[in-house]
Amino acid sequence: MDRRRFLKTAALIPTAATLGGFPSILSASNRKPTIRVVGTHVTLQEPIRKRAEEELGINIEFYPGGSAEVILRASTNPESFDLYEQWSNSIKILWQAGSIKPIKVDRLTYWDEINNLAKTGRITSRAKIGKGDAPHTLLYAQPDGSLSNTASKEISFLPYVHNTDSFGYDNRFIPRGIPYETESWGWLLDNNYAGKVAVVNEPTIGIFDLALAAQAQGLINFRDIGNMSIAEIDLLFEIAIDYKKRGHFRGVWSSVPHSIELMERGEVIIESMFSPGASALNGRGVPCTYAAPKEGYRAWHGVMCMSSAITSEREDAAYQFMNWWLSGWPGAFIARQGYYISNPRRSKEFMTEQEWNYWYAGMPAEMALHGTDGRVSVAVGDVRTGGSYQRRFENVAVWNSVMDSYDYTLGKWKEFVLT
Incomplete structure (x- = not known):
C-alpha cells in the first residue's frame, strides 16, 4: 500500500473531528529539549510524563487520543510528533506511509534484556504463535526497506508494553x-x-x-x-x-x-x-x-516508533525516553493496570513481592493492591484471571x-x- 493509496483509504477511519478532537495536551514548560508523544490513554498518563521529565531533565508533551484518531494523525502528519505509542497493528500502516523511521539497536540500553516474545513470537518454547501480525514478524528493518523476523541492526519499533x-x-x-x-x-x-x-x-x-x-x-x-x-x-x-x-x-x-x-x-x-x-x-x-x-x-504488543521527521536534538531526547521506559519504574507502574513490560525482571525491584506475585506469577493476592489511580483494584485472595504472564501468552x-x-x-x- 503506497502513501497515495493509504491516504485514500484513511479517509474511512474516524477523524479527530468526528471523535471530538484531541483532549487537552498534557504538557510542562520551561525545559529543553522538548519531545512530543502521540498515543493512547493507556500509556500516556500524567504520572508517567512527570516521572520521565524529573529523571531525564527534558520537556515532554503527551497527546493522548482514541486509537483510530492517533493512527490517522501519525500516518498523515509525521511532523506533528516525535514518538508514537500504540500497538503493533499500526506498524504496517505507519511504515508504508513513510511516517516512521528505523530505530538503531545499538542506541537501546536494555535491548539484550528484552524477552523472546517480541523477538521470536514465543514467550516459552511451548507457546502458540498467534495468528495475524505477531510482533516478531514486523520487528526488524531490512536493507530493502521491508520488515521481517530476520534479525538486523535496525528495528521498526521499541518493544515495551504488551x-x-x-x-x-x-x-x-x-x-x-x-x-x-x-x-x-x-x-x-x-x-x-x-x-x-x-x-x-x-x-x-x-x-x-x-x-x-x-x-x-x-x-x-x-x-x-x-x-x-x-x-x-x-x-x-x-x-x-x-x-x-x-x-x-x-x-x-x-x-x-x-x-x-x-x-x-x-x-x-x-x-x-x-x-x-x-x-x-x-x-x-x-x-x-x-x-x-x-x-x-486477542493479544497486542505495544510499539514505540520514531517519526521520520524528527530533528537531531529531539532524536537524542527520544532515545533517552525510550531507554527510560525499560529502566524499571515504568514497567512497575503499568503492571498495576495489568500490563506487562518486555524486560520484566528490571521492574521487579520497583514492585512489592505481593504485586509481583499477583500480576506476573498469577498467585493469589496476599493483600489489597492498588491500581495506577491509587484505588484498590485487587482484593485480598483474588487471582488474576488467566494466571501468570507465561500462561496468558x-x-x-x-x-x-x-x-x-x-x-x-x-x-x-x-x-x-x-x-
Whole structure:
C-alpha cells in the first residue's frame, strides 16, 4: 500500500473531528529539549510524563487520543510528533506511509534484556504463535526497506508494553465463568445480554473481537482468522450488522475512559475491554471480571516508533525516553493496570513481592493492591484471571493485525458503526 493509496483509504477511519478532537495536551514548560508523544490513554498518563521529565531533565508533551484518531494523525502528519505509542497493528500502516523511521539497536540500553516474545513470537518454547501480525514478524528493518523476523541492526519499533486482551463482564449480572474452560468470546453475541454489549471502535481490533465471538457461536469458521478472505469478511459483517439492527449492541467505544463509563453507568454488562478499564472499574466498586476465553486471547504488543521527521536534538531526547521506559519504574507502574513490560525482571525491584506475585506469577493476592489511580483494584485472595504472564501468552489466538484486506475492512467497519 503506497502513501497515495493509504491516504485514500484513511479517509474511512474516524477523524479527530468526528471523535471530538484531541483532549487537552498534557504538557510542562520551561525545559529543553522538548519531545512530543502521540498515543493512547493507556500509556500516556500524567504520572508517567512527570516521572520521565524529573529523571531525564527534558520537556515532554503527551497527546493522548482514541486509537483510530492517533493512527490517522501519525500516518498523515509525521511532523506533528516525535514518538508514537500504540500497538503493533499500526506498524504496517505507519511504515508504508513513510511516517516512521528505523530505530538503531545499538542506541537501546536494555535491548539484550528484552524477552523472546517480541523477538521470536514465543514467550516459552511451548507457546502458540498467534495468528495475524505477531510482533516478531514486523520487528526488524531490512536493507530493502521491508520488515521481517530476520534479525538486523535496525528495528521498526521499541518493544515495551504488551498484554492479552479479551472482554470484561459485570459479575453481578453474568455469573463468573471458569478461565480457559467456560469463559468464551461467544458471550459477546449471547442473546441473553442483548442491548447490554459494546465493542471497541477500531477496525484492526474490533473486527477480531467480532470474529472470535461469531466463530465461538458457530456462526462462521475462518480459514485463517488473522488474514480473512473477502468472502469471510462479508459474512462476518452480515452477522454483526444483523445483530446490531436487532439492538444487540449498546454501541462502540473509542477510548478506555469511554469503556469505563459505559459499564459504570450500567449501560453495558459485557464489552470488549482493555485491562486498565477492568482494573479501574474494580477500583470504583464495579465487579468487572476480565475473561480468559477458552478460544484464546486477542493479544497486542505495544510499539514505540520514531517519526521520520524528527530533528537531531529531539532524536537524542527520544532515545533517552525510550531507554527510560525499560529502566524499571515504568514497567512497575503499568503492571498495576495489568500490563506487562518486555524486560520484566528490571521492574521487579520497583514492585512489592505481593504485586509481583499477583500480576506476573498469577498467585493469589496476599493483600489489597492498588491500581495506577491509587484505588484498590485487587482484593485480598483474588487471582488474576488467566494466571501468570507465561500462561496468558501461551494462549494467544490472534494478534491485533492489519490484514491483506485492510482497505476493504475499513468500509465494512464504517458500515457496522454507522448502522
